[in-house]
Amino acid sequence: MERREAIRKSALALGGILAAPTILGILNGCQADPELTFDPKFFSEEEAWLIADLAEVILPQTDTPGAKAVGVPGYIDNMLAGYYSEKDQARFREGMEGFKNAVAETYDKPFYRLEPEAQLEITEKFHNEAVNAIREPGEGTPFILMMKELTITGFYTSEIGATEVLTYVTVPGAYLGCIPYDEVGKAWAF
Amino acid sequence: MNLNLNGKEEVTYDAIVVGTGISGGWSAKELSEKGLKTLVLERGRDVKHVIDYPTAMDEPWELPFNDRIPEAELEKFYPVQKRTGYTIRQSVKHWWVNDQDHPYTEEKRFDWIRGYHVGGRSLLWGRQSYRLSPMDFEANAKDGIAVDWPIRYEDLVPWYDYVETFAGISGKAEGLEQLPDSKFLPAMELNCVEEHLQGQIKKHFNDRILTIGRVAHLTEPKGARGQCMHRNLCMRGCPYGAYFSSNASTLPAAEKSGNMSLRPNSIVYEVIYDDVTKRAKGVRVKDAVDGTFHEYFAKIIFLNASALNTAYIMLNSKSDRFPNGLGNDSGELGHNLMDHHFRVGASGAYDGFQDRYYSGRRPNGIYIPRYRNIQKNDRDYIRGFGYQGSASRESWTRGVRELSIGKPLKDELMNPGEWRMGMTGFGECLPYHENRIWINEDKRDVHGMPTLSIDCEFKENEMKMRPDMANDAAEMMEAAGFKNIRTYDDIGGPGLGIHEMGTARMGRDSKTSVLNKWNQVHSVPNVFVTDGACMTSAGCQNPSLTYMALSARAANFAVDQLKKRNL
Numbered sequence: 001m002e003r004r005e006a007i008r009k010s011a012l013a014l015g016g017i018l019a020a021p022t023i024l025g026i027l028n029g030c031q032a033d034p035e036l037t038f039d040p041k042f043f044s045e046e047e048a049w050l051i052a053d054l055a056e057v058i059l060p061q062t063d064t065p066g067a068k069a070v071g072v073p074g075y076i077d078n079m080l081a082g083y084y085s086e087k088d089q090a091r092f093r094e095g096m097e098g099f100k101n102a103v104a105e106t107y108d109k110p111f112y113r114l115e116p117e118a119q120l121e122i123t124e125k126f127h128n129e130a131v132n133a134i135r136e137p138g139e140g141t142p143f144i145l146m147m148k149e150l151t152i153t154g155f156y157t158s159e160i161g162a163t164e165v166l167t168y169v170t171v172p173g174a175y176l177g178c179i180p181y182d183e184v185g186k187a188w189a190f
Numbered sequence: 191m192n193l194n195l196n197g198k199e200e201v202t203y204d205a206i207v208v209g210t211g212i213s214g215g216w217s218a219k220e221l222s223e224k225g226l227k228t229l230v231l232e233r234g235r236d237v238k239h240v241i242d243y244p245t246a247m248d249e250p251w252e253l254p255f256n257d258r259i260p261e262a263e264l265e266k267f268y269p270v271q272k273r274t275g276y277t278i279r280q281s282v283k284h285w286w287v288n289d290q291d292h293p294y295t296e297e298k299r300f301d302w303i304r305g306y307h308v309g310g311r312s313l314l315w316g317r318q319s320y321r322l323s324p325m326d327f328e329a330n331a332k333d334g335i336a337v338d339w340p341i342r343y344e345d346l347v348p349w350y351d352y353v354e355t356f357a358g359i360s361g362k363a364e365g366l367e368q369l370p371d372s373k374f375l376p377a378m379e380l381n382c383v384e385e386h387l388q389g390q391i392k393k394h395f396n397d398r399i400l401t402i403g404r405v406a407h408l409t410e411p412k413g414a415r416g417q418c419m420h421r422n423l424c425m426r427g428c429p430y431g432a433y434f435s436s437n438a439s440t441l442p443a444a445e446k447s448g449n450m451s452l453r454p455n456s457i458v459y460e461v462i463y464d465d466v467t468k469r470a471k472g473v474r475v476k477d478a479v480d481g482t483f484h485e486y487f488a489k490i491i492f493l494n495a496s497a498l499n500t501a502y503i504m505l506n507s508k509s510d511r512f513p514n515g516l517g518n519d520s521g522e523l524g525h526n527l528m529d530h531h532f533r534v535g536a537s538g539a540y541d542g543f544q545d546r547y548y549s550g551r552r553p554n555g556i557y558i559p560r561y562r563n564i565q566k567n568d569r570d571y572i573r574g575f576g577y578q579g580s581a582s583r584e585s586w587t588r589g590v591r592e593l594s595i596g597k598p599l600k601d602e603l604m605n606p607g608e609w610r611m612g613m614t615g616f617g618e619c620l621p622y623h624e625n626r627i628w629i630n631e632d633k634r635d636v637h638g639m640p641t642l643s644i645d646c647e648f649k650e651n652e653m654k655m656r657p658d659m660a661n662d663a664a665e666m667m668e669a670a671g672f673k674n675i676r677t678y679d680d681i682g683g684p685g686l687g688i689h690e691m692g693t694a695r696m697g698r699d700s701k702t703s704v705l706n707k708w709n710q711v712h713s714v715p716n717v718f719v720t721d722g723a724c725m726t727s728a729g730c731q732n733p734s735l736t737y738m739a740l741s742a743r744a745a746n747f748a749v750d751q752l753k754k755r756n757l
Contacts, residue, residue, distance in 0.1 A: 058595045083255040127595050152589040159251045175420045175550035177379035184547050187606040
């Protein structure tokens with residue numbers, strides 16, 4: 001018997017008392033839920049897992065912290081909840097659904113269950129298509145580029161992003177107009 | 191001698207100053223330091239230096255929404271104030287008026303950008319500080335435009351010297367006739383690309399120079415004020431007092447004299463004219479908090495409420511003698527409104543200096559003084575323009591349009607991008623009689639006061655100047671080896687320059703101007719106007735330094751005249 005079918009049957013046998021997320025958990029081989037370091041206001045928990053992973057794909061942990069470690073997912077949720085207009089919220093959500101569906105069609109799994117290589121592969125595909133598309137005037141920014149902008153902005157304006165990944169001095173004291181780049185060594189965040 | 195009748199003494203002063211911005215602060219300082227008991231009235235709330243700069247020390251990550259304001263909030267409360275694109279941010283939005291509370295009528299688009307609080311726009315200004323030149327004061331007479339200035343550059347020289355020494359102006363002496371040097375503090379540095387452009391302009395254009403911006407920042411400490419720390423967060427209020435503001439500079443000096451009484455939340459809506467003495471005797475005030483009405487009296491009155499609000503107060507001061515507004519025998523009150531026209535120029539990239547960078551955030555840029563129509567008028571317009579701008583290396587904000595994601599993107603953004611240079615022309619606007627304001631009784635503000643209607647536009651001379659403003663910028667960058675040069679021209683509405691001027695102009699003749707050569711209202715000599723309203727022509731320079739000099743000059747004249755019992 002197919003695993004999916006077996007679960008459906010046992011759920012029926014149990015009188016349908018298994019809640020949907022539990023079924024999803026079993027379907028995915030009883031993997032633990034991803035952890036969230038913030039309480040989503042705009043996203044559902046599942047959407048937040050997607051957004052967090054997508055942000056991490058755009059700016060990953062390398063020898064410096066990645067998007068998750070500096071709090072980008074929470075930043076994006078906060079921007080969507082408080083800064084975006086209803087129209088832009090709807091546009092973002094619609095784009096996110098499109099992305100989610102494309103992932104499901106390709107891999108039969110949600111984004112946050114994919115291996116990092118697969119996550120990068122489909123994200124790059126979406127990203128390159130959006131970058132190369134000749135957009136009609138007035139047409140909105142594609143979801144993946146909205147995500148990219150939110151991720152980059154959230155990342156480099158965060159304390160860790162500004163001070164550890166790039167460089168930032170709260171009170172510079174002086175302006176030196178023309179110095180060897182090596183004396184700074186990294187881009188100024190601000 | 192004040193008679194203590196009906197408690198009048200407690201509301202009677204030697205001088206009243208209306209407004210606490212750049213010019214009001216100077217009037218308050220000079221009058222009170224010269225021993226006059228001076229009441230300073232400010233329509234907005236009090237702002238104490240440092241204490242009332244709530245965001246001055248906020249880090250970028252501490253500001254909600256990355257310092258941005260949601261569209262719905264912008265549309266609801268700041269539909270006008272947001273038009274600059276830089277004034278309504280989380281970190282500075284508390285300084286600007288709520289447009290719902292302070293409406294006006296735009297007969298044509300006019301962007302009236304302002305803040306009502308102690309210090310006014312002296313807290314928010316761009317701090318660029320340039321003298322007008324002999325050429326600027328002679329221009330109207332030479333061109334047969336509007337009326338002649340009743341003063342010449344030489345009349346203002348000692349007063350420029352005086353206010354610059356107190357305010358602190360950083361810059362470099364260039365010895366130019368068309369842009370006289372100030373008393374300078376040490377100049378800020380140009381960066382590599384700006385210096386390169388400077389050299390190339392010198393080489394290729396014998397009529398043009400590039401210099402560092404002249405800016406009202408201390409580059410060395412001065413008394414209680416510290417030197418600039420190069421954070422470039424000026425508009426939040428400077429905790430070091432490093433840039434000139436009324437709050438950090440003139441009002442503390444006035445306070446120290448022991449002669450100033452500062453009354454915030456005091457909306458002056460009328461000057462009281464005395465038909466017997468033929469002088470103004472005081473002002474009428476509505477308290478912005480409790481709505482009560484008050485009268486204050488003084489021997490002299492300085493109106494420093496800003497070009498538009500000073501003209502408003504005068505237009506609203508009607509008497510049998512002045513049915514069309516105080517001192518309005520000429521019919522010019524509220525007319526000749528000017529601003530600078532700008533948002534035109536060019537930008538480009540520079541390939542060299544890849545191994546060079548800078549350190550610190552300089553609150554200043556470059557300046558290219560006017561060079562058009564100086565020796566002879568050989569363009570199809572009169573007057574001219576100067577440029578402001580700067581070079582910098584691209585930051586992480588370029589990341590969205592990078593073609594990569596993931597590690598390659600992150601690695602790319604670790605380093606700065608290419609050098610880019612932007613130049614914006616600031617052009618002179620002529621005084622046109624038909625560019626005017628008037629009081630609209632039908633539309634009321636949050637205090638129940640009548641509001642202004644504004645009918646103002648840039649005209650042919652300004653428009654003819656703009657192609658030069660774009661093309662010359664591109665030409666200079668091209669000569670200096672920049673690539674991907676693009677010109678732009680996005681004029682916006684008048685007002686965007688936030689240099690409103692001319693609504694109660696100075697002149698030699700009371701039939702064609704409102705103020706005389708001492709900034710006195712021709713027909714009411716104990717009323718002085720020394721804010722932007724007094725300007726007879728606009729020059730192309732940022733005007734605040736000239737308001738400072740005119741205020742100090744007029745205040746000292748007024749004190750002298752009082753002593754001689756001429757007022």
